[in-house]
Amino acid sequence: GESVGLHLPTLSVQEGDNSIINCAYSNSASDYFIWYKQESGKGPQFIIDIRSNMDKRQGQRVTVLLNKTVKHLSLQIAATQPGDSAVYFCAENGPGRRALTFGSGTRLQVQP
Amino acid sequence: EPEVTQTPSHQVTQMGQEVILRCVPISNHLYFYWYRQILGQKVEFLVSFYNNEISEKSEIFDDQFSVERPDGSNFTLKIRSTKLEDSAMYFCASSEYYKGSGANVLTFGAGSRLTVL
Numbered sequence: 001g002e003s004v005g006l007h008l009p010t011l012s013v014q015e016g017d018n019s020i021i022n023c024a025y026s027n028s029a030s031d032y033f034i035w036y037k038q039e040s041g042k043g044p045q046f047i048i049d050i051r052s053n054m055d056k057r058q059g060q061r062v063t064v065l066l067n068k069t070v071k072h073l074s075l076q077i078a079a080t081q082p083g084d085s086a087v088y089f090c091a092e093n094g095p096g097r098r099a100l101t102f103g104s105g106t107r108l109q110v111q112p
Numbered sequence: 113e114p115e116v117t118q119t120p121s122h123q124v125t126q127m128g129q130e131v132i133l134r135c136v137p138i139s140n141h142l143y144f145y146w147y148r149q150i151l152g153q154k155v156e157f158l159v160s161f162y163n164n165e166i167s168e169k170s171e172i173f174d175d176q177f178s179v180e181r182p183d184g185s186n187f188t189l190k191i192r193s194t195k196l197e198d199s200a201m202y203f204c205a206s207s208e209y210y211k212g213s214g215a216n217v218l219t220f221g222a223g224s225r226l227t228v229l
Binding site for chain 1: 116143145147152154155156157160162167168203205207216217218219220221222223
């Protein structure tokens with residue numbers, strides 16, 4: 001569904017734990033996916049991306065998993081740190097598009 | 113690291129007034145975008161721009177909005193007659209040209225907060 005407004009889903013984790021943030025997409029033609037992090041008062045910041053011909057991609061402390069069968073994307077953050085506290089958005093686009101379509105976002109709160 | 117810069121960081125305007133938001137994209141990027149984010153909500157696509165013309169726009173980008181690249185470095189969003197519901201954070205973004213399908217990482221600016229009274 002569409003964004004539900006002011007009440008973002010929130011994931012609260014302890015510092016040092018692993019975090020998993022999930023995203024569902026609806027467009028089966030989407031072939032490129034990207035995760036952004038947005039800290040309060042700032043613009044979205046690129047974390048990691050993945051193309052539809054892959055199902056997993058790893059970065060530094062982050063892993064993105066793509067399940068095209070169920071149209072699901074997840075972001076895993078290892079050893080979560082207080083600096084990881086932010087809102088995380090998945091975004092996607094499809095063939096022929098340059099613009100990204102953003103999902104609703106998940107707020108990650110890291111407890112020290 | 114190259115960045116997208118936006119001005120002003122915050123603008124307060126009266127309903128019905130015209131507003132121009134300015135952006136300087138990353139210098140070797142060829143695609144430019146405007147997005148908006150109403151407080152607490154998701155980032156919504158407004159328009160994309162390439163080769164001096166609009167390449168895609170959303171339903172939000174109606175006749176009161178326009179974009180322009182007045183020179184080799186600036187990219188502007190104009191709202192002709194602001195409404196209360198235009199109050200939001202407006203983000204400019206840019207991306208490189210690439211051939212074929214795949215990676216299109218948009219780099220975003222810090223945003224311009226527009227408050228319409």
